[in-house]
Amino acid sequence: MPRLIVELADRSYPIHADRGLLNDSDFLHQTLQQPRLLLVTDENVAPHWLAPLQRALGERLVHAVVLPAGEAQKNLVTLERLFDELARHRIGRDGALLALGGGVVGDLTGFAAACWQRGTAFHQIPTTLLAQVDASVGGKTAVNHPSGKNLIGAFHQPRSVIADTATLSTLPDREFRAGLAEVIKHALIADLELLVWLESRVRELNDRDPETVAECVIRCCRIKAAVVAEDETEQGRRAILNFGHTFAHVIEGACGYGEWLHGEAVAAGMALALELSRRLGNINEEGRDRGIALMRDLQLPVNAPALDHQTWLDWMARDKKATASGLRLIVLDRLGHASVRGDVSEADLLATIAWRPAAED
Numbered sequence: 366m367p368r369l370i371v372e373l374a375d376r377s378y379p380i381h382a383d384r385g386l387l388n389d390s391d392f393l394h395q396t397l398q399q400p401r402l403l404l405v406t407d408e409n410v411a412p413h414w415l416a417p418l419q420r421a422l423g424e425r426l427v428h429a430v431v432l433p434a435g436e437a438q439k440n441l442v443t444l445e446r447l448f449d450e451l452a453r454h455r456i457g458r459d460g461a462l463l464a465l466g467g468g469v470v471g472d473l474t475g476f477a478a479a480c481w482q483r484g485t486a487f488h489q490i491p492t493t494l495l496a497q498v499d500a501s502v503g504g505k506t507a508v509n510h511p512s513g514k515n516l517i518g519a520f521h522q523p524r525s526v527i528a529d530t531a532t533l534s535t536l537p538d539r540e541f542r543a544g545l546a547e548v549i550k551h552a553l554i555a556d557l558e559l560l561v562w563l564e565s566r567v568r569e570l571n572d573r574d575p576e577t578v579a580e581c582v583i584r585c586c587r588i589k590a591a592v593v594a595e596d597e598t599e600q601g602r603r604a605i606l607n608f609g610h611t612f613a614h615v616i617e618g619a620c621g622y623g624e625w626l627h628g629e630a631v632a633a634g635m636a637l638a639l640e641l642s643r644r645l646g647n648i649n650e651e652g653r654d655r656g657i658a659l660m661r662d663l664q665l666p667v668n669a670p671a672l673d674h675q676t677w678l679d680w681m682a683r684d685k686k687a688t689a690s691g692l693r694l695i696v697l698d699r700l701g702h703a704s705v706r707g708d709v710s711e712a713d714l715l716a717t718i719a720w721r722p723a724a725e726d
């Protein structure tokens with residue numbers, strides 16, 4: 366079974382990625398060792414994937430919380446509901462939370478685990494492509510605040526990541542494509558070979574060919590595990606994983622959480638980040654348009670919504686990467702390599718947010 370380790374000294378953990386893991390009772394027993402488990406999932410995922418876990422874990426799974434689906438749930442009200450359930454079911458420090466679902470469930474559950482009794486174990490069981498290639502790995506947990514995405518959160522690493530690629534078969538098409546945005550992100554920031562490979566697999570990706578998709582999961586997790594191992598709490602290099610996200614978080618927040626899926630906003634945000642990289646002279650038009658063409662080929666939105674420039678600037682000013690001396694933005698130095706820039710002029714920023722890709726022929 367493909368297995369990677371996120372190397373973080375005493376907080377190291379495995380990423381198991383394979384087809385059929387949720388139907389492997391022995392594997393689940395060995396991996397989810399805590400005696401009392403509380404599972405969190407949502408209404409879309411529960412009908413498909415809750416039963417196998419209930420069967421495998423029996424009475425050790427003391428309760429399953431089924432939340433309404435969507436980004437609008439990622440808030441303090443839902444978090445409080447999770448704390449009530451943890452108290453009601455007497456989950457102590459020897460227990461664990463299980464996050465069965467996409468990025469919203471993973472971020473919420475992880476943050477509840479980070480806070481509960483000052484830190485309780487949790488396991489990520491991602492069922493969306495976005496969560497399998499990105500959100501479930503690295504220990505970023507959070508809820509949204511009305512003034513900004515993920516503003517209330519903590520770094521809290523899971524004990525394991527269990528990515529059963531069979532779960533992707535029940536994923537709606539829009540969700541699947543949103544996950545592809547984060548796959549493209551990994552290629553653009555860290556792996557030119559992956560970019561070339563994705564360009565050669567457009568048909569398979571659009572057909573959701575299981576082997577191609579499974580390879581995306583493994584390759585992205587490998588990249589992400591290496592970046593996180595180098596800089597767990599985003600003091601430096603880890604920020605490259607935020608490529609396109611400063612713009613994406615404006616789109617998600619200003620349009621109302623849930624209107625744009627996170628991955629869709631990331632695609633439109635990466636189109637702007639590619640343009641900014643070109644404007645700074647790091648890549649040429651051909652490089653910029655290559656990234657945008659791949660997103661278009663995979664039917665991702667590349668046009669950010671029309672927001673007035675003050676809205677962009679106000680939301681961006683609350684970005685977590687911003688410091689007293691101003692914004693820090695992620696740009697490509699070249700295709701397949703990214704860095705953090707704190708010296709982007711307001712003129713370049715305003716020109717970038719006003720820019721949109723040319724219409725397709």
Ligand SMILES: O=C(O)C(=O)C[C@@H](O)[C@H](O)[C@H](O)COP(=O)(O)O
Binds near residue numbers: 610
């Ligand atoms: O893991 C990271 O680091 C990332 O930035 C990955 C992002 O794709 C992910 O969306 C993350 O949750 C965003 O974090 P934030 O710190 O920008 O809220």
